[in-house]
Amino acid sequence: MGRYILRRLLQLVPVLLGISLLVFAFLHLIPGDPAVTMLGDRATPDAVEKLRERMGLNEPLPLQYLTFLGNLLRFDLGTSIFTGVPISKEILQRWPATFELSVVAMAIALVIGIPAGVVAAVRKNSLVDNLAMGGSLLGVSMPVYWLGLLLVYLFAVNLQWLPPSGRIGINASFAPITGFFLLDSLIQGDFKALGDVLSHLILPALTLSTIPLAILARITRSAMLEVLSQDYIRTARSKGLKEFWVIGKHALKNAMLPVVTIIGLEFGTLLGGAILTETIFSWPGIGSWIYGGILQRDYPVVQGGVVFVAFVFVLVNLIVDLSYAFLDPRIQYK
Amino acid sequence: MGKLGFFRQHWRHIVLAFMALTLALTLANCGGASQQASTPTAGDAAAPAATGALVFGSNGQPVSLTPGNITDGNSLYVQQQIYNYLIGNKPGTTELAPELATEWSASEDGLTWTFKLREGVTFHDGTDLNADAVVFNVNRWWDPDFEYGYRAEGNLYEIWTDLFGGFKGDEASTLVDVQAVDDLTVEFKVAEPFAAFPAAISSAYFGIGSPTAMQKAGASYGSPSGAAVGTGPFVFKEWISGDRVTFTKFADYWEEGLPKVDELVISFVEDPAARLAQLRAGTLDFTVDLTPDQLPEIKSDANLEAIFRPSFNVGYLALNPSYEPLAKKEVRQAIAQAINKPEIVKAFWGDLGETDGHFVPPSLKEYSSGDVSDYKYDAAAAKQAIAEAGYPDGFTLDLWYMPVSRPYFPNPKPIAEAFAAELSQIGIQVNLQTKDWGAYLEDRNTAPGFQSFMLGWTGDYGDPDNFLYAHFGPGSTQDLGDYKNPQLFDLLNQARVASEPAEREKLYKQVDDLIFDEALRIPIVHSQPLLSQRTNISGWAPSPFSTEPFTAVEKS
Numbered sequence: 001m002g003r004y005i006l007r008r009l010l011q012l013v014p015v016l017l018g019i020s021l022l023v024f025a026f027l028h029l030i031p032g033d034p035a036v037t038m039l040g041d042r043a044t045p046d047a048v049e050k051l052r053e054r055m056g057l058n059e060p061l062p063l064q065y066l067t068f069l070g071n072l073l074r075f076d077l078g079t080s081i082f083t084g085v086p087i088s089k090e091i092l093q094r095w096p097a098t099f100e101l102s103v104v105a106m107a108i109a110l111v112i113g114i115p116a117g118v119v120a121a122v123r124k125n126s127l128v129d130n131l132a133m134g135g136s137l138l139g140v141s142m143p144v145y146w147l148g149l150l151l152v153y154l155f156a157v158n159l160q161w162l163p164p165s166g167r168i169g170i171n172a173s174f175a176p177i178t179g180f181f182l183l184d185s186l187i188q189g190d191f192k193a194l195g196d197v198l199s200h201l202i203l204p205a206l207t208l209s210t211i212p213l214a215i216l217a218r219i220t221r222s223a224m225l226e227v228l229s230q231d232y233i234r235t236a237r238s239k240g241l242k243e244f245w246v247i248g249k250h251a252l253k254n255a256m257l258p259v260v261t262i263i264g265l266e267f268g269t270l271l272g273g274a275i276l277t278e279t280i281f282s283w284p285g286i287g288s289w290i291y292g293g294i295l296q297r298d299y300p301v302v303q304g305g306v307v308f309v310a311f312v313f314v315l316v317n318l319i320v321d322l323s324y325a326f327l328d329p330r331i332q333y334k
Numbered sequence: 335m336g337k338l339g340f341f342r343q344h345w346r347h348i349v350l351a352f353m354a355l356t357l358a359l360t361l362a363n364c365g366g367a368s369q370q371a372s373t374p375t376a377g378d379a380a381a382p383a384a385t386g387a388l389v390f391g392s393n394g395q396p397v398s399l400t401p402g403n404i405t406d407g408n409s410l411y412v413q414q415q416i417y418n419y420l421i422g423n424k425p426g427t428t429e430l431a432p433e434l435a436t437e438w439s440a441s442e443d444g445l446t447w448t449f450k451l452r453e454g455v456t457f458h459d460g461t462d463l464n465a466d467a468v469v470f471n472v473n474r475w476w477d478p479d480f481e482y483g484y485r486a487e488g489n490l491y492e493i494w495t496d497l498f499g500g501f502k503g504d505e506a507s508t509l510v511d512v513q514a515v516d517d518l519t520v521e522f523k524v525a526e527p528f529a530a531f532p533a534a535i536s537s538a539y540f541g542i543g544s545p546t547a548m549q550k551a552g553a554s555y556g557s558p559s560g561a562a563v564g565t566g567p568f569v570f571k572e573w574i575s576g577d578r579v580t581f582t583k584f585a586d587y588w589e590e591g592l593p594k595v596d597e598l599v600i601s602f603v604e605d606p607a608a609r610l611a612q613l614r615a616g617t618l619d620f621t622v623d624l625t626p627d628q629l630p631e632i633k634s635d636a637n638l639e640a641i642f643r644p645s646f647n648v649g650y651l652a653l654n655p656s657y658e659p660l661a662k663k664e665v666r667q668a669i670a671q672a673i674n675k676p677e678i679v680k681a682f683w684g685d686l687g688e689t690d691g692h693f694v695p696p697s698l699k700e701y702s703s704g705d706v707s708d709y710k711y712d713a714a715a716a717k718q719a720i721a722e723a724g725y726p727d728g729f730t731l732d733l734w735y736m737p738v739s740r741p742y743f744p745n746p747k748p749i750a751e752a753f754a755a756e757l758s759q760i761g762i763q764v765n766l767q768t769k770d771w772g773a774y775l776e777d778r779n780t781a782p783g784f785q786s787f788m789l790g791w792t793g794d795y796g797d798p799d800n801f802l803y804a805h806f807g808p809g810s811t812q813d814l815g816d817y818k819n820p821q822l823f824d825l826l827n828q829a830r831v832a833s834e835p836a837e838r839e840k841l842y843k844q845v846d847d848l849i850f851d852e853a854l855r856i857p858i859v860h861s862q863p864l865l866s867q868r869t870n871i872s873g874w875a876p877s878p879f880s881t882e883p884f885t886a887v888e889k890s
Contacts, residue, residue: 282577
């Protein structure tokens with residue numbers, strides 16, 4: 001087991017190496033000189049040249065890549081070309097926003113998606129099933145950008161029930177401790193702030209949860225259907241077990257394997273920062289930051305940001321893989 | 335059990351490891367967060383103003399709060415609140431008005447500019463504003479060897495060379511010396527008379543910062559973790575990366591009774607649809623950079639008011655004479671004649687744009703020639719003119735459109751398609767082209783450049799020199815195949831050094847006649863950027879220059 005984890009962690013090295021190479025290559029393949037982008041419409045060639053020199057852009061590409069890698073090994077992700085803020089600092093500052101949003105979105109997806117899938121499977125072809133599956137199809141196919149704006153218009157502009165953006169009210173006198181606002185407001189026993197934070201979380205979390213929710217419902221349904229036709233379910237039923245336990249314990253647990261895989265993938269994706277959701281709701285997370293970096297050709301931001309996101313993604317999936325052993329005792333790690 | 339037993343024993347460690355990672359990140363974050371948090375909670379336990387903070391929605395995060403080092407609107411909007419300028423503008427106009435300098439004048443020969451400073455002004459950190467402080471700021475921008483310029487750490491002050499020719503020691507530098515004559519008098523010596531000097535120094539880039547704060551913060555000055563200290567209406571409190579900048583009222587501000595609000599927030603909202611939604615929901619009080627197609631929505635909301643910023647830009651179509659068919663003036667004029675500008679402007683800008691034959695915007699109309707109206711749309715005459723110029727079968731033309739939206743061209747591609755459709759009527763076959771914005775800007779200046787392209791300009795300061803020299807003067811025509819017109823260069827140089835306003839007006843009118851006739855950069859539109867505020871906001875006078883201080887803005 002320990003050896004398995006070690007091996008998986010070692011496998012991270014080539015994965016991250018590959019990612020860093022890809023990111024580096026793609027960034028430098030995109031036309032457009034960051035020095036020109038930075039200096040704007042009026043840059044003189046001389047100034048551009050000076051800035052390129054200072055940014056190290058005149059070095060041969062392989063050398064630039066090796067420098068980047070060398071710094072990476074020392075956990076030095078560089079500094080933003082534009083703001084001069086160290087990448088690692090920016091990640092630390094923005095990570096809690098993205099993490100908090102992802103966790104809440106994932107929680108919504110789990111709490112609604114899995115029961116919906118189970119009910120749909122148990123009541124196959126009923127009205128409930130059709131509603132759930134129709135709804136999830138809608139959820140998967142709805143453009144996030146449009147849905148987000150729609151929710152803002154409905155709940156923030158027309159009904160005025162919820163705030164349209166940000167993590168906390170602008171007039172709130174709230175001093176964050178950890179950066180996770182839900183946790184911070186609880187620690188401080190500040191329930192007014194907690195309500196404020198929650199009200200800000202609802203719309204973006206709902207928007208962000210639609211796709212994982214819909215996928216989870218569909219996967220759960222099909223996995224459940226497969227399990228429900230197994231012999232051991234009939235056995236369980238025939239020995240007089242209550243239907244609730246048959247479904248909840250015998251069937252669901254066995255149907256969870258593919259579901260957990262999807263949870264891991266989806267959660268990893270959410271943690272990578274939801275660019276569109278974060279943009280619509282002015283959510284100061286990782287996604288909107290990397291997006292800004294791409295627009296400005298801020299190489300260090302994009303390189304550092306993507307490598308970090310990839311690292312988190314791979315890590316989450318490692319944890320998911322390890323959790324299989326719980327769900328299916330037949331799985332062993334070697 | 336075996337392997338599984340091991341797992342059952344150790345799974346908690348794995349989860350713990352992950353939690354530890356999160357915790358480590360959190361704790362590391364803690365240090366930074368608590369530092370930042372200590373500022374707002376320290377002094378102002380008192381309740382905020384009854385109406386709450388005034389909240390402005392900007393279209394993104396500033397790059398830097400260091401004056402003279404950056405030109406993007408998001409940075410300048412923040413700087414406008416923190417800093418004062420030597421010379422300001424009458425609210426909502428391009429007209430100069432005293433600010434930190436109460437008076438300024440040029441010597442007889444035009445080579446010395448003397449500025450008298452306002453008495454009794456202090457920076458937010460208590461430092462006195464005096465001649466030495468002004469000289470310190472100017473040296474940061476102008477002198478590459480100035481100890482406190484922090485150029486090695488990345489400050490560039492590029493805009494200084496754009497407006498004043500070069501840095502200290504450069505041959506082209508307009509400025510040759512700056513001195514504190516006495517405590518409240520500053521003297522600038524220029525290499526040759528430069529009538530637009532006061533206008534240029536009044537531009538939004540050159541806010542005067544506190545020398546004490548700049549020395550103390552060093553290279554970090556102006557960054558989210560550094561300081562930004564001026565004499566302006568608002569004191570910089572906090573910059574939360576990716577989210578907002580907050581300010582408090584400067585209690586000792588020199589203008590009596592101002593600023594009107596106690597707290598100001600500039601919130602970063604990149605997406606225009608999200609900005610409007612937030613304005614309608616009331617989490618923003620006023621905002622900028624909305625798109626023309628949002629006007630009906632603003633008008634339909636009784637809580638909102640649409641505001642048009644006075645136009646101070648030009649969107650143009652450039653025709654590069656180094657491409658053979660365009661070398662003939664008659665062909666260029668025919669193209670100007672073949673494009674139905676009024677219809678295009680009506681279709682794409684609605685109420686938010688106007689079109690005429692002048693390259694400078696209407697707010698500088700005293701410099702526009704009365705003889706110039708515009709080429710009248712006439713496709714048949716244009717077609718004939720092209721035939722007479724030796725192209726009876728027309729020719730092909732690459733037309734480059736911008737990949738980004740700017741106030742002067744909010745949606746470049748459909749506008750380019752409209753040009754193409756009209757040019758095809760006179761036998762010119764247009765190939766529409768575009769590329770990445772950075773590459774676009776760069777490649778148009780690399781010989782032979784683009785055959786024709788769309789671009790625009792928003793003025794830095796209220797002088798035609800800023801529009802005309804920058805597009806038709808020596809060194810500004812690389813994108814027109816290094817087009818050189820001695821007569822034009824001569825007129826522009828004369829207008830630069832002339833000291834009499836009447837004389838300058840006369841010269842610029844001649845320039846206007848000449849560039850209209852040459853039809854090299856065909857002015858398509860002078861647009862008015864769309865802004866909006868909630869109806870309980872008053873006192874906002876948007877500046878033609880795109881950014882302004884919120885000194886007089888009130889919330890009821």
